[in-house]
Amino acid sequence: MEKITFREITGMFESIKQEMLEHKDYLIQLDAQNGDGDLGISMSSGFTKTCEMLSSVEEKDLGKVFLKISKTFNEAAPSTMGTLLSIAFMGMAKSMKGQESVDIIGFSKSFENGVNALMEKGGAAPGEKTIIDSFYPAAQSMTRDADAQKSMAEVFQNAEAAAQGGMEKTKNMKSVHGRAAYYGEQSIGIQDAGATVGMLIMKGCASYFEA
């Protein structure tokens, strides 16, 4: 059975980093329309610093690995999105505590846990034009596929598709959280930058397992 260990985590983060670097200007542009335009910069810096950390660390316990990821990411990107992701990583850390490897069921549970932490701290529910709109359907898809014992590649491919679908729906939503909320009705019509980050994260994971 396929397992996720420190090696896979490192690979997945490298792959996500690539997505963020490639889409840096795109994220800046999306965030600038309803916010302050820092998202491309903060995500690039957050994932770059995290990968640097991962490449220099000797740690097998996935709980501790994600704790370090959470801290590093927050230090490198203390913006709203950066902090929310670091909260999600912390949530994942808790459910992987003490384990050196997890199967897809374990991983999808841990991801769900992360998304729940993010929802709880951020106070956003699906449909409110945030990263939750791509993360939540992705988590649901992952849980479903894991229970159905699909392959890693398939699980993450479907998760990416689910995230992509959710992201696209944000175009018609009205922002109620963060800076974008100040723009109210004006925010309608524009794809949410944070939901795009959620999609790119899933895309990064999927590419890793495809390769």
Added chain:
Amino acid sequence: MEKITFREITGMFESIKQEMLEHKDYLIQLDAQNGDGDLGISMSSGFTKTCEMLSSVEEKDLGKVFLKISKTFNEAAPSTMGTLLSIAFMGMAKSMKGQESVDIIGFSKSFENGVNALMEKGGAAPGEKTIIDSFYPAAQSMTRDADAQKSMAEVFQNAEAAAQGGMEKTKNMKSVHGRAAYYGEQSIGIQDAGATVGMLIMKGCASYFEA
């Protein structure tokens, strides 16, 4: 013999006020080239307020009249030029103290006294691109003509011409006093605004006696 009393003083100031009001924009423009452009405003306000005061005052002693003129003028125009003129008026007040009328010799002495006070306090000598360059030749001309027992009209006409000549020479001078001094060499070529005021004062007096 022609005499100058409170009535003549009032008439002379009315006539000077007219000159200042007519040349308000011209003075602003001249002062703006090497200074701050307030000269037209301060001179109009100074002579207007002084004439208002003269029209409401019951005072025959010319010394006291000029003391009041000096105070009123300074209150209404506390700028450099306003203050210098009020110093000159104070100088004139001192030499007319206790007299209800003066002949042309008395008046020219008093004017000379005023110009001397202005030179002493302002620290400027002829040739330094200030009001002195029109006042000083005017005072010399008046003393000469008064000694020669010319008529009031003639004395002031010649004084105006002398002031005009002095004023024109300021074009080629370099400023060393006041704001204009900050412009140094750049001030050369431009007629001094204060010397123009001096000429207009003499012109106002001359028109009064012509009429």
Added chain:
Amino acid sequence: MKKIINNPESFVDETMAGIHYAYGDRITFLNGDNRILIKNTPTPEGKVGIVTAGGSGHLPVFLGYVGQGMIDGCAVGNVFASPSASKMASMIEACDYGSGVLCLYGNYGGDNLNFDMATEEVEFSDIKTATIRVKDDVASSPKESAGKRRGVAGMVYAFKIAGAAAENMLDLEGVTRVTEKALQNIRTMGVALTPCIVPEVGKPTFTIEEDQMEIGMGIHGEPGIHTGKLKTADEIVDIMMEIIMGDIELSEGDEVSIMVNGLGATPLEEQLICYRRIHEILDAKGISSYMPHIGEFATSMEMSGVSITLFKLDDELKELLSQPASTPFYTNHNK
């Protein structure tokens, strides 16, 4: 971008260096970290710690209020960006004198989340914390959703009250209670005339037309509630005062402290002209003014505009407001 700076990347670091050179006798960097500023003067054991955090570009907010009778520590972010949770956590730990720490900061997404993480983290070290988010900007959300309002200049009064209460050795609940009461009596509203420039961005992130003003604009350029032709000082004050006074109950005989805060580029003369009008409006209603605060208390670099804060006083709050406080950037000694 007309700024007297070296390079945009070192803007915050060099500002902090200047502060350290100038005021190192009274404030210092925690463990040499120039993004965590704490008091360098003795604090009595058992005093409740008061801390804050927030982005740079608003001096004297936030770090300028670290000092005697005010706050004990401040974590410093990049321009208009929150510092990280771990810096906040280190600061909270350093400012716990045995009786817990009040985290008192502006209600902004990034700061909220990071402070939440930080307080969770320090719980592991058994440090008691309380949290108050300042939400004084009446223009940032209607009264029905006042919980979403942003924190602006009124925060300075909150620092003052919390700092004085802590100095009087009230416990964490006591300090929290009185600070919350103060904030229930504080309302702010601002107007902006020109934008500001985040150094790393290099150009204004929003614009206000040459003959326009924006009433209710936030200190990062968040959209206001009314954009229109620049009006006279009295008209502007009247609009803002009407909204503020519609949000807080004030009646004859009440006493307020008025803050007129320059946003950065607005001359003191103009602030005083506004103060004059505010005073006259309140005076006509029989409301008196105590210890006015006129000057720059919470800015946005070179933004021009002013904010008005009303702080309604009772005996307890007045006492705490007048208690001496002194930081390198603030004192009520001559107010």
Added chain:
Amino acid sequence: MKKIINNPESFVDETMAGIHYAYGDRITFLNGDNRILIKNTPTPEGKVGIVTAGGSGHLPVFLGYVGQGMIDGCAVGNVFASPSASKMASMIEACDYGSGVLCLYGNYGGDNLNFDMATEEVEFSDIKTATIRVKDDVASSPKESAGKRRGVAGMVYAFKIAGAAAENMLDLEGVTRVTEKALQNIRTMGVALTPCIVPEVGKPTFTIEEDQMEIGMGIHGEPGIHTGKLKTADEIVDIMMEIIMGDIELSEGDEVSIMVNGLGATPLEEQLICYRRIHEILDAKGISSYMPHIGEFATSMEMSGVSITLFKLDDELKELLSQPASTPFYTNHNK
């Protein structure tokens, strides 16, 4: 013209009204004349009076320094214009507590002449006066003709020293001597980035191109000594410090007070970045810094730019500088 004002003609009157409402407990108008501001607090018989005067548009200069331990009165002119001699004379008379009055003001044509007339006038009432004209701006004239220099931000240090000396009950000669000594040890230089607007004129009376700065520009826009492309903070400070230090002798072991003064629109962050550089330059030469003054002390409304003042201290001057002073606009209590 983007200003929060009502009409230009009432700019000064309304500013003064604001001041009166806010600080009427400590400063007041002489005989109700809003152009003559005097202390409203008790003054010991026999103290030497310290007075100044000058145009409006430079707050806190000049009137902001009327208060305890500083100056006793200030006559106020229109924007950038001297008040009249008779207002000065009334003020001098009101500030004579039996031991004479020191007239301490900036070296500008209008102010000089009016003060000369005023001091002559009060002589009739047997009031002893002494006169000191502040000439600290090194950029305004070369050292050979230092007598022609203008007075700028260094004036604030002169007020502080004179005020402290008078409070120590030195006689008129004593106060004059020590203030003159202070001024021999004070040098200032400024840089401007954007012009200011005299309200009644309605547009800038001078211009500085978008990418330019003018080093040595005066506080009314008097031409500077170097106009050029905007440089970095360190480069600008280096240029100004070189000129200042070429004008005053400073050597290892000396102690100075550094003033970094914002001209009106320049953010505090930028002032601190400049302070940082000045500190480093002096530190490298073994010169130490005492009681820095960083903020807005002498402005030109919305002009942007800064000035640097160095005040070389000896024991006597240091003592006087640190003696407490408190006005509504200034205190060294938290410096």
